Structure formats: structure tokens, C-alpha cells
Amino acid sequence: MKILHVSGVKNWGGGENQIQLLCREFKNHHPEIENLILCIKDGSLARHLEKTNLKFHTAPLALKIDPRFILKLIRVCNLEKIDLIHLHDPTALSLAVMADHFKELPPFVLSKKTSFPIKPRRQSLYKYNYPKIKKIFCVSEATRKICIKSIKFPEKVLTLYHGIDRNSQASSRNTYNIRDRLKIPVEKKIIGNIGNHIRAKDLHTLIKTANQLINFENRSDFHFVQIGKFAKERTNLLKLAVKQYGLEENFSFLGFRENASALIPQFDISIMTSQSEGLPQFIFESFFHKVPVISTSVGGIPEIISHKSNGLLAEAHDDKKLCENILFLVNNEELIPKFAEISHQKLLKNFTSELMAEKTLTEYKKILNERL
Template structure:
């Protein structure tokens, strides 16, 4: 079978990590799968694919709906004899639907829904999400599947396949040590967060937690590290940090390649998102044996049971997050318990190998269905 992964994303995040892991596992499985990744030319994702020697086909996406991207997609499907197009984001879905409307001969679609954002109840949006060529919707969590089912006409097409992490490329090797680079004393507890500076990651809550810890609780033993690509929102966060006089207690690093390799340098991982599908970074913290405190959007409660293998708080509840942080830091036995349970969970059920095997079965069923038509 020949699979074309289509991405319309220009930056790097969990969705792109998922594509890389899926490609890698299918490539090494010897299942006679030929794959191409159709991506945005000169994007961060494109450059990573080149470095990793992945079979990528770049296309120009200079505007939101770029004819150059669309017509190249049509040509590639014909020349490479693609069996199935696996679409990985809403932008790629829009462009793929337009391409099919023009050519009328593209192969069947699979769409991966990776966020818990509801599908908007607009005619154009509903049209593309219910497009006739979509044979399967792969959701990264049951919560995402539930949200998706509200707007999809044929819910029998929806399935859940949890994202998995690739154990083989996990390493603690980094170009520098966080404590040295940011002059963090050995007695400080490092609380880490990884996420690009976008609305979904809700970094104002992250800053509000720090404010509560430092200025309300008067606790000075923590240092907070936030790794993620800067955006237009970054200045808002910097202004808040300055307003609360928190410069001494928090470091925003910006984008760091292979950011998950720094997780072992965290003492505690804290996620404050307001919208998630199923964030890979939590599973990576589990793998590296770092205890996790998180908010509870999307599929996060499917992998963290509050008080059992981590702490959960409601979205925006910075006071509860702050209380959990203090409680976890003060209880070594609880930290160890969280670590053991979470690590066992990730090892036994959330590998990229399992994810790829389940996805392959979806590909196979769709291709066999087309042959039998």
C-alpha cells in the first residue's frame, strides 16, 4: 500500500511528532507500506523531515488556500499511485477537499482529529468534515471522539487510537543543562512546562500559578521553566511576569529542538492547557519518570487519574494547581507512587508501535473496501 500523509502546519508540535512516529514505526515494520509526507515547503516541520531523512514532498503554501499546494497534491496522488490520503490537520483537510473537488479522482481520505476543539456548526465547516471521501476519523482520545461525533453524520466512521511515544529515540542527552544555562541553584525545585505560546496551552494560568506560589504563598524554593515557540502572545506573558515581579522565578526559553529530552531535568511537570486532544508531552513525562500536575481538558483524564498517578485540576484553576504543586513537592512517597504507576502505564499501553499497528489496520480495511467496490 502507498500512503500519503498530508500536513498543512508550518510549525512543530505534538501533531507533527505523531506523524513522524507513525511514519517511523510503519517504515520499520516491514509491512510493505510505502509512505510520503506532503508538507509545507521550508516550514519547521519540512526541515525536521529532511534532517531525519524522511520521504517528504514539500509544496508551497504562501496563502491560506494556495493553488500551488492544491495542484501539486493532485499531481503527487497520480504519479505516486497513492492508495489512501491520511490528513493530519484542518488546513490539510481544507486543501485536500478542494483538490478532490477539482480532480474528482483522489483516493479515499482518513482524517486524524487531534484536538478537543468542537467542529464549528457552519455550513462550509460541516461540509469539509463530512466530505464524502473521508472513510475514517481517527481520534486521539475518547474525549476527542465524543466531541467529533457531535458534528459527523456517520459516527460509525469514528475510531479512537491513542497517540504513542517512540521509546527508541528517547534520550537524556541535551546541548546544555537547564540549571547551568539559567543559573538555577541546586536547592531549587524545577517545575517544567512544554508547549508553544498558543491559546490552547493557556500559559496565563501557568504564570498565575507562579504568582500564587511566590507572592501569595511566599514560597521561594521553585523555579519554573517554560519551553515553547514564541508567538504574538509571548509579550503578554512577559508583561505579566514583569507585573508580578516574577523574573527571578521563571524562564521562558523559546523553541528548543527535541524539547522532550529536557524533561528529565524537571523535578515536576506542570501542564495548564485549556484545550487538548491527548498531549504527548504528558506521556513523555511518564516515560522519563517525572511526576505530573495538569489541568483536565480533552483526553487528559483518560491517562491521569487524580490522586492516583498524578494531580488534575479544572481548567484555569491556578489555586488548585498551586496547592497540588506544594503538596506533591512536600511528599516524596507520593511522588514516587505517581512515577511508578505512570511509567508502567506508558510502557504497557502507549507505545508508537501499538499506535502504528492499529493505524495500519485502518489503512488496510479502507484499501480492501476500495478493491471490493
Template sequence: MTILHVSAVSNWGGGEHHIENLCSELALTNPEVKNIVFCVKNGAFHQRLKSTSINYIAAPLAIKIDFRFALQLAKLCKKNQIDLIHIHDTTAIQLAIIADKFYKLPPFIFSKKTSFEIKQRKKTLYKYNYLKIKKILCVSEATKSVSEKAITDHSKLLTIYHGTNLRTKSSETSFLLREKFNIENHKLIIGNIANHIRAKHLDTFIDVADRIINKEKNTNFFFVQIGTFTERTQAFIDRINALNLSNHVKFLGYTPNASNFIPQFDISLMTSQSEGIPQFIYESMYHKTPVVSTNVGGIPEIIQHENNGLLTEPYDDKTLTEYIFKIAEDSNLKTQFVNQAYKTLINTFTTTQMAQKTLEVYQNVLEESLN
């Protein structure tokens, strides 16, 4: 079979990482499946794909609904005899529907990778319930539950956890955090990896630093945040400066192979207000770095509170701070969390498992389309 993966996202994030992992895994385990990625020309994802062995085709996307992109999508399907289109974001759904109106395209599968509720608008509901979409692959049970409110045919909804790629793990970095920022050995590094988008709520990350450094007067912690800067970034920097935290909090921006830095973190701190399941948590579990996180989206499905990590409600910087202290002061608890988290990850949340479950969906959809 030949699968066309459509991404209308120009940046690089967890969703694009999922496409890369899925295509890479299937190339190893099922080389009879041909995967082609159709992406935005000159975007970060396009640049990333250039360094891989994944087949890809890039096209311009100047505006959200660019008819050139839709036309190119239709041509690709015909030229490459595409059997199934795997859509990976909401803009790509719209573009695929437009193309399907003018050209008869093969069946669609859509991956819903966030826990955002689907808006109850006529056009939005039409898009998500489009007849060509045969299955909707949800990143978590939480995402599936949210989607049920808008999807008419609940049998289309399936949960397939994305997982982590065990073959690509490394702790090699171009610099060491402690050396670069002159962090003394007695200080614990609290790390976060997330692009600067609303869902990640990095204001809470700053709130925790403020509480520990300024309110608790505890300077034995250093905060490192890695992720692509956006229009929100300057406000974060301004807050850090206003709170006199510039010597205690560093925002590195986009950093290649960011997850390789996780072994240098003493604690991984996730402060999201909305999530699917972040790769950052999977990677922390692999590298045996304890996780303190908000309990949003699918996170409670992989981090069980007080079993393999600690969870609290979103925006609760006070409890997040208490949990950081709790892990910092109890080495036995830290050991328990990281060992149990690693075991959970290996048993359940790998890209090998994800790829095989996704392939099974592909096969079922194609079989049904022939009947």
C-alpha cells in the same frame, strides 16, 4: 500500499510529531508500506523532516487556501500511485477536497488531534462529512465524543491514542537548566513544554508562579517553559516582568529536542484549557517526572487523579499550586505516581501500538474501497 500524509501546518508541534512517529514506526515494522509526507515548504516541519529518513515532498503554501498546494497534491497522487491519503489538519482537508473536485483522488483518512468542537457551520460540516473521508481517527475518547456532535456517520469515528516513541528517548541536552539559570540545588524546577497558543493557556502557568512566589512567599521553586514563541509571547513576558517574576520564571522559546529536558524537571505542570493528548505528558510519564495538570481533553484518559498524577479544573491556579506542594512534600507519593504512570505508558500508550492500529485502519479502508 502507498500512503500520502498531508500536512498544511508550517510549524512544529504534537501533530507533526505524530506524523513523524507514525512514518518511522511503520518503516521499521512494516517496510512494505510506503509513506510519503506532503508538507509546507520552508516551514519548521519541513526543516525537521530534512534530518530524518522519511520520504517527503514540500510545496509552497502562501495563503491558507493555496491552489498551487492543492494542484501539487493531485499531481503527487497520480505520479506516486497513492492508495490512500492520510490528512493531518483541517486546512489540509480543505486543500484535499479542492484537489478532489478537479482530479479523482484516492480515499481519505483524517486524524483529529484536538478536542476543539467542530463548528456547526454549513461549510465546516460539509468538510468534515466529505464522502471521501472514510475514517476519522480521534486522539482520545474525549475528542471522539466532541466529534460525534458534527459527524453524521458515527461509524467513521475511531479512537487511536498517539503514544510515545520508546526508541527515540534521550536525556542528552546542550546545557543544564540549573547551570544556565544558576538554580540552587534546593529549588524544585517546575517545567512546561508547549507552543505559545491559546489552547495551552500559559497565563495559568504564570498565575501558579505568581501564587507560589509572590502570594505564598515561597522561593524554593523555579519555573521553566519551553515552546515556540507566537504573537502571544510578548504579553506573557510583560506579565512576568510586571509581577516581578523574571528571576523565577524563564521562557526558553523553541528548543530542539525539548523533551530531553524533562528529566531536569522536578514536576511537569500542564495548564491547558483544551487538548487532544499532549506529548509532553507522555514524555513526562516515560522520564518518571510527576505530572500536575488540568483535566481537559484526553488527559484524564491517561492521568488518573491520585493514581498516577494529579488533575484539576482548567484555570484553577490555587489547586494546581496545592498539588505542586503536595508532591514536593511527599516523596512516597511522588514515587507512586511516577512508577504507576510509567507502567500505564508502557502497557498502553506507545507509538508501536498506535502504528499497528492505524495500519489496520488503512487495510480495512482499502479493502472496502475495492469491494
């Protein structure tokens, strides 16, 4: 069985990490499955793959529909005798549909990793209902429910949770000491967030939560740390908001950091303020490292966090409730180990890369057996 994984995303994020994890699981535990990856030349995924033993190809992608990428996709399928194409994002889907019009390609599976609705435009509905797509893997049940509203044959759509590699998380090290580097006094609690500076992460609400906690509740015994790839205009606005609220002494942006998840054990609390999510890797990683999580209840997050059972939830954009949740947790510290242990066990039982690979392989086999 030969699988070609196609990515049309330039920057590094949770989705790109999952491609690498999935292929590594197959290589380590299912050597009979040959996996190849086609990704953007000089993109973040290609740079990460250079450090691995995974087989990959690259192609330029200057535009959403770049003929050079399309031709490379056709060429790889022909030369490598690909059995199935796994598309990992909307751009990859567009490129594969276009390529299939020039040269008949193997069947597709598609991963939908966000909870954004499929736009009701003709071209979007056409590509998501393209007959070559045999299955759509949704990262959460919430994503599946949104997706099926736009799919003619909803039986093609299933929930397939992502996961983390327990071994790599356990062995990962990061020599950056947040408290020492930022000169954070030992009596201050570190509230950490990991996420790129994109609209879905709603980092303005993170800043407003810090403002509520520090300026309105007069709790200067907290320091917020945000880790993620800067986006020039958005990052400038975020930094301006921190300055306007007078939070410079209590809020730090660290930018993109390699192996950022290894910094999570230094957090006292992990926080997510997203307005849209599929299922964020950051929460899984916090579960693994037994750091309590406070989050907005968007996308698939309520499927893995139950309020006051293994974490605390608030509605999107509700900085006052997020602040209230922080204070509730620190005022009831006996809940922290309880939340952390329940979350850790839930992760090990349901959300590992081994489980993700096994369930994905089962679906691959169903599709290819139908062709025999």
C-alpha cells in the same frame, strides 16, 4: 500499499511529531507500506524531514487554499499511484476536498488531534462529512465524543491514541543544563512546562500559578521553566505578566529548543495549564522519564491521569488548585516515585508509537480491503 500523509501546518508541534513517528514506525517494521509526506515548503516539518530517510514532497502554502499546494497534491497522487490519503489537520482536509473537485483522489482518513468542537458553519460541516473520508482518528475519547456531534455517520469516528518512540526517548540527549545556565540553586525545585505559545496552552494560568506559589504562599524555593515557540504578541504579554508579578527571579522562558523532551529529566515536576487539549505529547514524555505530572483536567488528559493515583488534576484556569497540588506533592514526596512508576507502566502498555502504528495499519487495511 502507498499512503500519502498531508500536513498543512507550518510550525512544529505534537501533531507534526506524530506524522514523523508514524511514518518511521511503518518504515522500520512494515516495509511493505510505502509512506510519503506532503507538507509546506520551508515549514518546520519539512526541515525536520530533511534530517531523516523518510520520503517527502513540499509545496508552497501562502494562503489556506493555495492552488500550488492543491496542484502538487493531485500530481503526487497521480505520479506515485497513492492508495490512501491520511490528512493530519483541518487545513490539509480543506486542501484535499478542494483538490478532489478538480481530480478524483483516493479515499481519505482524517486525524483529529484537538478537542475543539467542529464549527457549526456550513463549509466546516461539509468538509468534515465529505464522503471520501472513510475514518476519523481521534486522539482521545474526549475528542471522539466532541467530534461525533457534528458527523452524520458517527461509526466512522474512532479513538486512536498517539504514542512516543521509547527508543528515541531513551537515547535522546540535550547538553543544555537548565540549572547551570539559569543559575538555579540546588535547593530550588524546577517546575517545567513544554508547549508553544498558543491560546490553548493557557500560559497565563501557568504564570498565575507561579504567582500563587511564590508571592502568596511565600515559597521562593521553586523555579518555573517554560519551553516553547514564541509568538510575538502573546509572548510579549506573557513576559509582561511575569514582570508585573515580580517573578523574574523565579520564572524563565527558554523559547523553542530542539529535542526539548530530553530536558524533562531535569524537571522535578512537569506541569500543564492548558484550557484545551487532545492528548499532549509532553505528558507522555514526562511519563517516560518518570517525572510526576500536575495538569488541568481538559480534553483527553483525565483518560491518562487519575487524580492522586498517577498524578494531580485541577480544573482549567484554576491557578489556586494547581498551586495547592504542587504543595501537596512536595509535602508528600513518597508519592512521587509511585506516581511516576504507575504512569511509566501505563505508557509502555498503551501509548507507544509501535501500538499507534499497528492500530493505524489495521484501519488502513480495512478501508483498502473494502475497495478490492
